[in-house]
Amino acid sequence: MIYKSYTIQDTSEILLGLLSIYPFESFEEHDTHMIAYIKEDELDEITTLEIHNTINGLGIDYTIETIEPQNWNALWEASFDPVIIDEFCVIRADFHDTMPNIKHDIIINPKMAFGTGHHETTFMMISAMEKMGLSSKSVFDYGCGTGVLSILASKLGAHPIDAIDIEEESYNNTIENAQTNNVTNINVACSDLESFNVKEYDIILANINRKVLLFSADKLKTILKESGQLLLSGILDQDEKMIIDHYQSAGFTLLDKMEKGYWRCLKFGHN
8 A cells, every 4th residue: 555645844733733634644733734534446537626725724844755665664653652651551552661650551653554542643542531430331432443442441341342443554554453452352343334233332532523523423322322421533623613513413411521731522421
């Protein structure tokens, strides 16, 4: 699979949020710029023009480079530092040393899938999960990416766990990362929400984007148990009210929220 990398001379969360509606598979953030990766075959003429207009409309310079498949591992290995969430969890690659005095040690080799813990949304999801009481709870990981949230849910005692993603790379990466972490109770599927044979769940985790969250509210309401908890992220501060209003209209009650930078994480229950 051939990828294109967009090197963009900006690091704002607003731009990151605007780009997240397009099929980019990962964002690599640096001090003065970000690099966004997308499959070459996702860049049809319309998508290419829309991405250009989004970046150019903000007056930001960018360049595009073709990334051959064999170069990817070297790219992320060079930039992937361990992520530490207090003493609760560390997310690291298999080439990092183990870290003492951390409760949950998770090894993630992300390939092109999203979810290493570096992004504020994943960080907040993990922080929130620490307080949710997942032991013996059924979990649905909607848009699983690397599988990091499902793997953590398993380590916290959740069972059973269903995880889906529409990207085949994410599906394969979740399986690989689960095996690396000796986690065997995650049922992973390459599927969208409508096609997957969902059940009712105690906990639903959805770290996706605004468009998908808005589209999925009614369906998520039908599969969350009456006493269940729904945890959402991938939400920019400017979209917080829209998401809250939409989910409240769908029959949810806002229980809690977190913020980190320009991003929000929202926890809902049933009305």
